[in-house]
Amino acid sequence: MLSGPRPTPKFMQNRHFWLLFAAAGLAFSMWFYVVHILVPYQIADAALQQRPRGNLSDLYPRWLGARELWLHHRNPYGPEVTRDIQAGYYGRPLDPRRSRDPGDQQGFAYPVYVTFLLLPSLRMPFEEVRFGFTWLLVGLTACSVLLWLRALRWIPRWQATCAILLLTLGSFAALQGVKLQQLTLVVAALVAACAALLTAGQFFAAGMLLAIATIKPQLVALLSAFLMLWSWSDWRKRRGLFWGFILTLSLLFLGAQWLLPGWVGDFWQALRRYQQYTGGQSRLDVLLGSALGKGTAAALVLGLALVSFRARQAAENTEDFILVFAAILVTTLLVMPNFAPYNELLLLPAILLIAREIGNHRRPKGFRTLAAATGFFLSWGWIAAVGLTVASLFVPASSLQQAWAIPLWSEFAIAPSVLVTLALLLKRMLKPSSIPGREPAVVVTNGV
Numbered sequence: 001m002l003s004g005p006r007p008t009p010k011f012m013q014n015r016h017f018w019l020l021f022a023a024a025g026l027a028f029s030m031w032f033y034v035v036h037i038l039v040p041y042q043i044a045d046a047a048l049q050q051r052p053r054g055n056l057s058d059l060y061p062r063w064l065g066a067r068e069l070w071l072h073h074r075n076p077y078g079p080e081v082t083r084d085i086q087a088g089y090y091g092r093p094l095d096p097r098r099s100r101d102p103g104d105q106q107g108f109a110y111p112v113y114v115t116f117l118l119l120p121s122l123r124m125p126f127e128e129v130r131f132g133f134t135w136l137l138v139g140l141t142a143c144s145v146l147l148w149l150r151a152l153r154w155i156p157r158w159q160a161t162c163a164i165l166l167l168t169l170g171s172f173a174a175l176q177g178v179k180l181q182q183l184t185l186v187v188a189a190l191v192a193a194c195a196a197l198l199t200a201g202q203f204f205a206a207g208m209l210l211a212i213a214t215i216k217p218q219l220v221a222l223l224s225a226f227l228m229l230w231s232w233s234d235w236r237k238r239r240g241l242f243w244g245f246i247l248t249l250s251l252l253f254l255g256a257q258w259l260l261p262g263w264v265g266d267f268w269q270a271l272r273r274y275q276q277y278t279g280g281q282s283r284l285d286v287l288l289g290s291a292l293g294k295g296t297a298a299a300l301v302l303g304l305a306l307v308s309f310r311a312r313q314a315a316e317n318t319e320d321f322i323l324v325f326a327a328i329l330v331t332t333l334l335v336m337p338n339f340a341p342y343n344e345l346l347l348l349p350a351i352l353l354i355a356r357e358i359g360n361h362r363r364p365k366g367f368r369t370l371a372a373a374t375g376f377f378l379s380w381g382w383i384a385a386v387g388l389t390v391a392s393l394f395v396p397a398s399s400l401q402q403a404w405a406i407p408l409w410s411e412f413a414i415a416p417s418v419l420v421t422l423a424l425l426l427k428r429m430l431k432p433s434s435i436p437g438r439e440p441a442v443v444v445t446n447g448v
Helices: 015-048 059-072 079-090 114-121 126-151 158-169 172-180 184-199 203-215 217-232 235-259 263-278 283-288 290-310 319-335 341-357 367-391 397-403 411-430
Strands: none
Touching: 015 158, 015 172, 015 367, 015 397, 059 079, 059 114, 059 126, 114 126, 114 203, 114 235, 126 158, 126 172, 126 184, 126 341, 158 172, 158 341, 172 184, 172 341, 184 203, 184 217, 184 319, 184 341, 203 217, 203 235, 217 235, 217 290, 217 319, 235 263, 283 290, 283 319, 283 411, 290 319, 319 341, 319 411, 341 367, 341 411, 367 397, 367 411
């Protein structure tokens, strides 16, 4: 006896199921693109150019420098340690007579106190350290999503939260950061925890984490300046932030000075060398050229300073505060002398803010249009990755690798579009009649 068509399972009738399914598919496609298209292309190109590829671990130079400092009392900034780092990273020291050798010298270009974080791993084999650090970065990146949602006072449905986690971990920025074992992901998690603590009124602990995040000072310099101004603007209430930051940073500096006397001068010279051999270009420099890029960067920092000054009285539980916080991170991404995609994890709070506010009908005219454009630039990498993943079923791998750049076409448009969209929300804070920070942020519980 023939039966009729089976009914569709109830869980498949739920739009949140399809949201999770789509997020998982996009994340998988980006992973497939990185592992099976981009990396094989890079390996083949390096072999063709007779260029050493290295172990692709940005942790390794920091780890080896810390190991040499703590266990053998050698200066990690010295040329001898740099050659040892190159031998471990590239397989041999770089030779300036070989024109095809990489330009990145892989020197130790971090503050000495970064070694305090690496201290527990220094007696372990690097392969064990590498394996553990990879999963630590995955966990920290996932936690940063939850911390930003908490800081934004946004409580989506659990399905939407899982989708956001999948898309973040499956973004090119996160995959590149994890694969390269970039300490930027650690700093991004520290900044997210700092924001969550601030919005919860835990100022001293937030200051401590902000100080630790200065292991990459270029990522938090603008943010630190704003938060110090913000703490001074209501000293009685917010002084814990200042003292937590200053005391922790002082301990880090003094500990580093005890460990390596005179390290600040060595660090400064290492930074200068780093800028020379990496080019020291910001995203704006690449997009607009050096002169116009630097002029635009100066204008952005000046505008941000004005907005920050207007927001200095904003309470920690207000939309104005977190909006300026997010804008500072986006501006940092645009003006810092490094345009690596993994730094785009600093865009996460701004992107979540925009996503949260799309359904808000009180937003300025044109906000949805700008948000849609930003969404397209953000989505392009996943769209292209899906196309290449499907094409892999029919196209030879060698041919597919020639299309390696397609998912990256929108990379330089993402941060500017995010900043322009945020600027529409920040515009009212520049009006003389505006008194930011008077209304507390509303906890948003509707999901995607």
